[in-house]
Amino acid sequence: MTKTRITLPLFLYLLVLYFLVLACAQQQPLTGGKKDERPPQMNKEASISNNQTNFKKQELVFVFDEYIQLQNATKQVVISPPLQKLPNIKTRLNKLIVEFDEDEVLKEDATYSINFGEAVKDLTEGNPVPDFKFLFSTGDYIDSLQVQGTIVDALTGEPVAGALYLLYKNLADSVVYVDKPFYFAKTNTDGTFLIENIKAGIYKGFALEDQDLNYLYNIPTERIGFSADTILLTDSTNADIQVAIFEPYALIDKPKANLKKYGLVTLAFKRTPFDADVELEDIGQTSFQETVGDTIKVWYHHPDSIDWRIFVHRDTITDTITVKALSKKLDQKQLQLANQRKVRGGKPKVINVNPAKPIPLTFNYPISKIDTSLIIFSEDSVKIQQKIDTFNLAVDSTLVQVDTNSLVFIKAAYAIDSVEQRTLQINYTWKETLKYDLQILPGAITSLYGRSNTDTINLNYLIKEQKDFGTINLHITDMDSLQHYQVELLFAENVVAAFSIANTKAHQQTFTSLPPGNYSVKVIQDLNKNGRWDAGDYDKKLQPEQIATATLEALKANWEVEADVKVTFENGALRMEN
Numbered sequence: 001m002t003k004t005r006i007t008l009p010l011f012l013y014l015l016v017l018y019f020l021v022l023a024c025a026q027q028q029p030l031t032g033g034k035k036d037e038r039p040p041q042m043n044k045e046a047s048i049s050n051n052q053t054n055f056k057k058q059e060l061v062f063v064f065d066e067y068i069q070l071q072n073a074t075k076q077v078v079i080s081p082p083l084q085k086l087p088n089i090k091t092r093l094n095k096l097i098v099e100f101d102e103d104e105v106l107k108e109d110a111t112y113s114i115n116f117g118e119a120v121k122d123l124t125e126g127n128p129v130p131d132f133k134f135l136f137s138t139g140d141y142i143d144s145l146q147v148q149g150t151i152v153d154a155l156t157g158e159p160v161a162g163a164l165y166l167l168y169k170n171l172a173d174s175v176v177y178v179d180k181p182f183y184f185a186k187t188n189t190d191g192t193f194l195i196e197n198i199k200a201g202i203y204k205g206f207a208l209e210d211q212d213l214n215y216l217y218n219i220p221t222e223r224i225g226f227s228a229d230t231i232l233l234t235d236s237t238n239a240d241i242q243v244a245i246f247e248p249y250a251l252i253d254k255p256k257a258n259l260k261k262y263g264l265v266t267l268a269f270k271r272t273p274f275d276a277d278v279e280l281e282d283i284g285q286t287s288f289q290e291t292v293g294d295t296i297k298v299w300y301h302h303p304d305s306i307d308w309r310i311f312v313h314r315d316t317i318t319d320t321i322t323v324k325a326l327s328k329k330l331d332q333k334q335l336q337l338a339n340q341r342k343v344r345g346g347k348p349k350v351i352n353v354n355p356a357k358p359i360p361l362t363f364n365y366p367i368s369k370i371d372t373s374l375i376i377f378s379e380d381s382v383k384i385q386q387k388i389d390t391f392n393l394a395v396d397s398t399l400v401q402v403d404t405n406s407l408v409f410i411k412a413a414y415a416i417d418s419v420e421q422r423t424l425q426i427n428y429t430w431k432e433t434l435k436y437d438l439q440i441l442p443g444a445i446t447s448l449y450g451r452s453n454t455d456t457i458n459l460n461y462l463i464k465e466q467k468d469f470g471t472i473n474l475h476i477t478d479m480d481s482l483q484h485y486q487v488e489l490l491f492a493e494n495v496v497a498a499f500s501i502a503n504t505k506a507h508q509q510t511f512t513s514l515p516p517g518n519y520s521v522k523v524i525q526d527l528n529k530n531g532r533w534d535a536g537d538y539d540k541k542l543q544p545e546q547i548a549t550a551t552l553e554a555l556k557a558n559w560e561v562e563a564d565v566k567v568t569f570e571n572g573a574l575r576m577e578n
Contacts, residue, residue, distance in 0.1 A: 039127040040064040055136035057106055060098035067094050067123040076117035081107060082180045082215050096120055109139035111197040145198040147239040150191045151207045154244035154544035159191025168204045176206050180215040203231045207243040223247045226538055246535040246544045252276055254319050262326040263449055265298040277313040286448055288366045288421045299366045301449045334454050335447045338362045350460045356513035359426040365447040366421040374444035378437045430463040467558040469513045476507045478566040486524040491517055519552045523567055
């Protein structure tokens with residue numbers, strides 16, 4: 001038997017050869033040295049020719065001068081007109097390959113564009129190929145017309161990124177439901193879009209927030225916008241349009257009811273329940289309703305533990321919710337100020353008060369009555385005690401008695417807020433720069449359930465000077481006297497005042513004792529006169545009600561701002577006059 005001996009030099013040679021072959025077989029990013037910032041360069045001679053006419057379906061191969069990778073092709077690659085079948089896009093070393101589905105039928109006499117975005121990058125540093133776009137036409141020439149514009153949120157006026165603008169040759173109203181567009185583009189981060197290489201003709205245009213990426217308006221929550229008129233493109237015209245996108249109005253869903261606690265039913269909706277009417281079966285209970293965001297809270301109390309019903313009317317539908325008899329011991333939380341925090345290390349924090357405003361006290365439960373003999377109100381060091389019999393808060397009282405310690409009169413008025421029954425409003429002619437101490441003794445405030453506060457509530461106030469605040473004189477002009485409007489004065493995102501205007505061309509209103517800061521005005525075109533903004537309805541060909549806003553001159557302390565605004569809904573901005 002013959003044995004083959006491998007000498008040491010031969011072994012070393014084979015070992016080095018093995019590792020060289022292994023290294024060549026693996027594509028690894030290079031490390032070390034200066035960072036490569038140069039994007040891959042296309043070899044045009046070795047790649048498929050761009051801007052072809054009379055194009056026939058074939059494999060598209062693009063050759064680059066270095067190895068490439070494909071990232072996020074689903075979102076980055078945009079093909080217009082959209083294909084019926086997704087193409088197979090892949091890389092092989094330094095090649096990008098696009099394979100059309102074998103069942104794909106290209107449209108006749110149409111110009112196609114494939115925009116690769118930043119999907120194609122080099123393998124080492126991820127530098128994207130810039131402005132990578134491939135054009136071809138199945139007809140005799142490349143179309144050259146374009147449509148550009150902006151898609152904005154109909155409610156906020158903010159640009160919408162990632163939305164689609166769709167163009168259809170088919171002018172039927174149902175086209176957006178059943179057909180894919182002939183041309184389309186996605187909006188950039190600033191809400192702008194551009195569709196190029198369009199053929200002359202008449203088109204129907206839509207904006208769509210396409211949730212399932214199928215180029216169809218087939219989900220009720222997809223936001224949509226549409227042009228009132230068709231779009232005419234000729235060799236001498238291009239289109240520049242703005243579209244407001246909105247979520248169509250839909251019947252509010254049945255609420256999710258929480259019935260676990262005696263005295264409170266929460267009805268949670270999926271949106272603000274402005275169109276939900278809540279009716280309570282009358283069994284002699286005391287009740288109060290409040291809306292907080294997307295939830296309606298029903299506070300109730302009845303001396304007997306019996307079942308009763310709540311009826312939620314939603315358009316022509318009525319939901320019945322049964323409130324079971326529950327033990328009144330389920331909730332033992334004491335009556336106290338809402339969001340009350342324990343004070344550490346001494347007196348509570350001093351609260352600044354606007355001298356022209358009442359002091360609000362909001363509790364965790366609706367309140368029903370007050371015993372003012374258990375409230376001690378002091379102005380600086382002078383103690384003022386109101387000695388009044390317990391009375392129902394539905395009636396205001398200003399009666400004051402002075403004791404033998406030479407206490408002064410204080411004409412305070414207490415009233416439950418007409419909208420928020422958990423809030424007690426304290427009115428008084430406050431003296432600027434003075435401090436007030438409010439002490440609410442146990443038993444002073446009684447809730448809807450007959451429970452009173454068990455702890456003493458101590459609050460300290462400092463009345464600011466009137467000169468610390470400012471005034472806005474708002475003048476609104478150029479309104480249509482036949483239209484209705486809703487107007488809001490906003491401080492940051494908070495509504496300071498809201499009011500309606502109708503049957504007039506001009507309106508003037510003054511707002512005093514406002515904190516310094518930045519204010520804005522919002523004017524809503526209230527076409528259906530229901531006192532709120534309404535979204536559009538494509539099926540009814542209703543556009544969303546228009547909104548225009550204006551940022552006012554910054555308000556300073558002890559200053560008056562003359563705000564003259566002219567109502568115009570062009571680009572969502574009110575015209576300001578200095």
